[in-house]
Amino acid sequence: MHDLTPSHLSLDELDAWLEGALAPDRQAHIETCFECRTLTRAERVLVRRLDVMEHLSPSPGFADRVMAEVAIPDPFALRSAGRLWARITASRRTMALAASIIAVVGLSMGGSIWWSVSHHETLVSLESWVQTQAGSWFWVGLRGIVSNLLEHPWYDPVRQLLGTPGRIALVSAVNMMVYIGGVLLMKRLLASPGPRVAHAHS
DSSP states (O other), X not given: OOOOSOOOOOHHHHHHHHTTOOOHHHHHHHHHOHHHHHHHHHHHXXXXXXXXXXXXXXXXXHHHHHHHHSOOOOOHHHHHHHXXXXXXXXXXXXXXXXXXXXXXXXXXXXXXXXXXXXXXXXXXXXXXXXXXXXXXXXXXXXXXXXXXXXXXXXXXXXXXXXXXXXHHHHXXXXXXXXXXXXXXXXXXXXXXXXXOOOOOOO
């Protein structure tokens, strides 16, 4: 079973109606459909209003003036590279100096790569020595920090206070209560005040 109720005009059909090229059966649909008839009338009024409006055209050279105002300057990196290249190619002396620098840097990098490849075992042993030294320095520093803490006068009272599991649990519970109370107080302070109700005076 097919739906025998004709559908409303599509946008393409509306354009075709404005151009006078709508199919006859769809033209008959406009006469019998209130929504499509209202739509076509409103569209015709809109097109007529647009036709009577003054058409503005830009003056000659308008696009060139706009592009001149929005012209983007060259990036700083490109300007710097251009100036550097101009200085390098200014004379034979500067070109020879630049070539010497490039050669020295290239030979240094190539020699470093060659030495690293040919002395792999030396690099591994050096890395192991560095890791060992770093580990020993870390433990020496940690022992120094612990020794300084043990020498403070407040260490013994704190140690006596936390000497038993029951005291540790009590201190933890007190800290948790203080933390929760601080969170609730902060939430209370940050809460937005409710709307004030104006009371009528008798």
